Amino acid sequence: MKEGKDKIEEIDCMEAINGLYAYLDGEMADPGTLAKFEHHLEHCHSCYSRTQLETALGQLIKKSAKDTAPEKLQTRLKKLIQGL
Amino acid sequence: MTSTEAKTWFGQSIEGCLDSLYGLAMRLTRNAADAEDLVSESVTKAWSAIGTLEDRNRFRPWIFRILHNCYISDYRKKSVRPVAYSYDDYAEEGEEDDITSLLIKQSADFLSWWGNPEREFANKLLGKDILAAMEKLPEAFRVAVVLVNVEGLSYDEAAEVLGVPPGTIRSRMKRGRTLLQKALWEHAVDSGLISDNEMKGSKP
DSSP states (O other): OHHHHHTSOOOOHHHHHHHHHHHHTTOOOOHHHHHHHHHHHHHOHHHHHHHHHHHHHHHHHHHHTOOOOOHHHHHHHHHHHHTO | OOHHHHHHHHHHHHHHTHHHHHHHHHHHHOSHHHHHHHHHHHHHHHHHTGGGOOOGGGHHHHHHHHHHHHIIIIIGGGOOOOOSOOOOTTTTTTOHHHHHHHHHHHHHHHHHHHTSTTHHHHHHHHHHHHHHHHHHSOHHHHHHHIIIIITOOOHHHHHHHHTSOHHHHHHHHHHHHHHHHHHHHHHHHHTTSSOHHHHTTOOO
16 A cells, blocks of 8 residues: 555646646546645645635535525426426 | 426426526526526526437536526626626636646735634635625636536536536636635735735735
């Protein structure tokens, strides 16, 4: 296990920051790229903190921008769909 | 499937994503009455175009696309509220290095502020402030952030909704988030959440 980890190629902070949003959005599909990114986070406090910040901010954006459709719209749509 | 069954399925599918449709409509129109009209009009159009839905598992991106198109063709022109920021909606292609540089430059101050002891206090204010900051974003970035960050669509699905390549979504997500952070930082400075000492004479 340790031997495998040692083989992970190092990336610099610029490359890590460049891939940060793809990582957070679940778009870092390549296992090799994902391993390099996570390996960097384990060793770089700055990028780790940045990832924590972006994660927290992303959760806050999600929570803040979630809406609930008003009841009158729900009623309006039920009638509309019945009449289609 | 009979037409009655199809209509029942359609109604259930709409009900299942109604909050999301209304949320997207709100972020686009920035007005509750227009958002309700936009959703209703989109549902009518979606039923008329139900034959174009090839994969029922992709109902969400399909109806989001109809709503977005409906907004562009019928509602955008009505919008009288100006965008408060002068960021260029279209300065997004081929600027990956610029965006990354801004992310790094902006990081230190924002990170320092976020991690300060007043973070809990700041957190309480941020919900409404984030909505205000989102409203100021140029539409292209605002919609990308809503589709991916709020609604959890993949870049491919968001690209399908907006009729752009997935790479454009990737770029818009970077720039949109960067602009949001800039707006939040400015708000924090203006409202005194950040002290002079924390600012250290620099801004993102």
